[in-house]
Amino acid sequence: MKTDKLSSGNAALDTLLGGGLEARTVTQFFGEPASGKSTLCTIAAVACLRAGLSVVYIDSEGFSIERFRQIAGEDTEKIADRLFLFEPIDFEHQGSMILEAEKVLKAHKTGLLVMDSATALYRTDLEKGRDAMQALTRQMLHLLGYAKRYEIPIIITNQVYIDTTKNTYAGLGGTALEHLSKVIVRLEKTDAPGIRRARLVKHRSRPEGASFEYEITGDGISSRPS
Template sequence: MEGKIGISLPNCNREKLTGSGGRKFDYGIAEGPEWGFGSEEYKVGGLEEELKEEDDVEVEETSNIDVLQSHGINIVDLKKLKSAGICTIKGIMMCTKKRLCNIKGLSEQKVEKIKEACCKLDTGGFLTALQFSDKRKNIFRITTGSQDLDKLLGGGMESMAITEAFGEFRTGKTQLSHTLCVTAQMPSQGFTGGKVIFIDTENTFRPDRLRSIAERFNLDQNAVLDNILYARAYTSEHQYELLDLIAAKCHEECGTFKLVIVDSIMALFRVDFSGRGELSERQQKLAQMLSRLQKISEEYNMVVFVTNQMTSDPGATMSFQADPKKPIGGNILAHASTTRLSLRKGRGENRIAKIYDSPDLPESEATFAISAGGITDSKE
């Protein structure tokens, strides 16, 4: 396409660099002169110099589980872990012994041995607030396409966190998802750009919509589509199984994936679990899925964006509340989401976003618009 900017995303050269103590980790350098990809500013996984200065614990957490061979863990058991989407030391430390024992071929004795080996590499202990603050410097943000919405979110969608957007139909949830698929591939200050994983539970994913959004940003449309991994989930169980594939893919391509989208998180749970009799089981399964998503976002430093539906609250109607509708998912989803964004309709193509809950953002509103080129600033 003449005049279009090609997207050259970070590709890992698969060269193993050895850190102190003989630990190995992957690095890849982004390429692409159009966006300044070969510069020191756009190195995959954060600044290389910062990683050299980080303590031993940080390097160990992201180490490939193959290093456990030197601690007496056989390669067959390591392959079983990888088949379950557990590919790093940190990934093992994030799993309970019960979950590891549920992996076919891993006995309780083997799991105990694996856990002990990981503890020798990663204590999983305390950090000072200053050390934790330094670790959070690796966090990046992805633009939504609207400067006003970005400002509301503190700069965009945050990595190592789950951002939930809920609202009624036609409030812009899916349009925001499609726009993020494109903007996640565009580098900005302190962010390299990367690939996207999209889990579609409602059959609303449209490649042609992505083409029109890519055209707005003058990007090569085929390149944009080629950098998005798409999966259609048909059941809540299938949706959970896809998360293991995500973890394996993220580890395989070491830092090239920057965004995971689930549109929508609750749709299949509403179908698979009906009535109050199955509510407890539904919430347990939902909690497991959200926990897995959160761990993936932290383990691989990714943005996780999920959309959610609304339901009527009969109790609110009786108490004469202004809005009798509420997001579904209950307290499980409310506590699991780092930032909750409420969307509602405005005039014409305008939509209003409100910070519903966040650990560090004030309750505020912003207006944005839905255009042919995706999410943009409102003209009003």
């Protein structure tokens, strides 16, 4: 069994996660718009590509090549060939692209699978009144199967809604998504302009509540302990 961890590409995030992204596990980043979810996904993908492995990147929100270029810098051309990008256009398509992605996992030495976001297209189905919860659970179980079979870490991002009873943001996707994500990091904006905070809200072997602050920068994030 593979027990090593893959660097998330950021030292403070690695520390928060107890050494990096765990293989065979789904790690979830959730937070409000512009909190840094896609930035952290891109940083992790670039770190994995720089380590010589391939990355499966399922992007339901429109992949930003420009942002990838900013973060990868002069390595962009060298590593971009090993980034296998899937861009589903609706929630059903997301499910079929998850199936299709296994071809890459079989054919290439893949170090990471990213799904950014797991719930943007799901939300659209929900809004159309469809019972999307079961389909989301099926998609997630499929990903978890890949994590175990190919011994890789998986990152998903999750959108939030405002839980008016508690006056706070909560992740979409219900308890199934919460259960299947063994590590959950919440990204939040702080009162200080431009300063965001990453907080560990779920982990099997790390204290919950630990956090660090960061700013989003040209080449990724700059972080400091909080």
